[in-house]
Amino acid sequence: MGGAEEAAERLVRDRVLLGRTSTAERVAAILRDHITEGMFTPGTRLSEESIGEALGVSRNTLREAFRLLSHERLLVHELNRGVFVRRLTADDVVDLYRVRRLVECAAIRTAAPPSAEALAVLREAVQAAERAAAERRWPEVGTANMRFHHAIVELAGSSRLDEMMGRLLAELRLSFLAMNNPRAFHEPYIGRNRDILKLLEAGDADGAERLLAAYLADAERQLVQAHL
Amino acid sequence: MGGAEEAAERLVRDRVLLGRTSTAERVAAILRDHITEGMFTPGTRLSEESIGEALGVSRNTLREAFRLLSHERLLVHELNRGVFVRRLTADDVVDLYRVRRLVECAAIRTAAPPSAEALAVLREAVQAAERAAAERRWPEVGTANMRFHHAIVELAGSSRLDEMMGRLLAELRLSFLAMNNPRAFHEPYIGRNRDILKLLEAGDADGAERLLAAYLADAERQLVQAHL
DNA sequence: GCATATTTGTCCGTATGTATA
């Protein structure tokens, strides 16, 4: 058997290993979706017994999933009291936007000018937001807007930064749940994202960065207001 | 009972809750130290049975700790094969330095000019590195240098960014283990950190950022070389 | 303030599936 064939077999095996996931990770993925979509409201305690029974997994497995989500700040673990869906404070919102401002602005500057593929991804995100708005699906508008900003971070070309931004946006989603009028909150930002995109397409990274900073400052202000 | 007293009691309770930690977290902390200090070399498999026995904890508890450390990228979890100490590739090093460059440079720019307290922390880190070098304790030189760069990120004033940088530096430490001559690797950077500090003290954030970028580029080059 | 019920924290035993010598 040739070395190339061995290597190919090895790759196939690795690929299979990558694709499979443990029960704890699948459970964590399910709970993550539920939390970020607001099906468990912040502050709710997640009982080991009831959740475990509902999902058909043992308490041990469920606890592993809880650890993962606590590490992502979606849950808070209070010793001997259980895990609760994270409730963001105004300080949390301020901190989250501090990170967003630093990372997103730096990503735009670092990657100027953006590649054609990167611009296509950004364009697609804006269009998705516009489609969702046309169908009055406001939560999806929020999702698409977040994808736009995730794509901005992807300009930096770092998988670690991408992952970190993904977690940060999931956490931020907890604060969106506190906005009682999703349309009023999300709709205005669609056009502002399109404006940022226009400047990037025109090669004006500085201008895009300025618009982005203003965007983030406004969103932060609105969210902080809702978390006082 | 007055509201102030209630609040005080609540604080005491929270403090107690904060101070206590579960066995899984304590185990994770111990393993984290062992890994970053190189007591388990990258690639080593950490057997549930033997580690659990050595630490006197059950496999269930140990698995919770493993989940945490896998989430921090210090361990890699291969389904049905166990957990292994992460082995960094050259690509990992490149990615880590991409993040460092973006975040550290942005932190310097964002926080210019630094506060007197922030400068004091930076100065202390440089001095610690110089003391360690005088005593020829090269690994500690590396630790102090990393504290310097962590302090640079702290200029941004975000607890989330601080935590993220802490994890990133812990991961980076895995790559330091591959350098067979710690003195040759760490010593030259002490003076370069001092140079960066000097410019910050002089209020020259742009100059500091340039030196920092060059510092990171050189370190990256050396580490990539060692990981080919 | 106390007694009780509930829930978490931790450990153990075990059946099953997977990987590897």
Next chain:
DNA sequence: CTATACATACGGACAAATATG
């Protein structure tokens, strides 16, 4: 191909802490 070792996942047990009446 088989045998062995190991990870996966479950369920049960009990102590300890917490919530409740």
